[in-house]
Amino acid sequence: MRAKQLLMPELAAVLFDLDGTLVDTAPDLGAAANRMRTDRGLPALPMEMLRPVASQGARGLLRVAFHLQPEDPDFPPMRAEFLEIYAAHICEQSTLFPGMAETLTTLSAHGVVWGIVTNKPGFLTLPLLNALKLPVAPGAVVSGDSTARVKPDPLPVTHALAEMGACAARSLMIGDDPRDMAAGRAAGTRCWAAAWGYLEAGNNPRYWDADQIIQRSEQLEFALLHFNTAQ
16 A cells, blocks of 8 residues: 555646557457458458558558558548448447456546547447546546547647646646647646557657656556656
């Protein structure tokens, strides 16, 4: 119990990216892409190829699975098909990353509010969160269609902080993509990189302008217990 008395009073709120940071959604996202491949007579791809781009959603998965770019004429219908399949199987294999349930419980026990800021659209975000049965309810959930702009723009972060009544200078953004760091930094929060997330080759957290890099999700609770604004 002694360690749980170390949480610094400077910490008011923690914002998490969703895919690849709070929740391991890659198995269900990858399964949707592979369903599209097998429906077309193509072999399923190994998860090792799909997992690194899972944070990019349909854009990344369709690029790897079908070599499609958003500007390609086939991209919009393929994206719609992907989202339909994924929505129908939103939380069959997805789980909180190891240690995350304990982290959320610890934050709540110390009066630190937490929220989610994701570029995932709301019609996918909310069913996923409901299916996960989180141990503590978030103070704010900002999806990709909650505000006029998405990360790396700071608007979703400032919107979440306003909903939670939290001061940016005493808040922390955690994510597994440079856009999370950019959004948090522009909004005035501290920024931690989730190195356990979905990192495509060459996408090194050392170059994200993060205040701290957390290597494993199981280490996050301890790091938060030692948070201070000078980090």
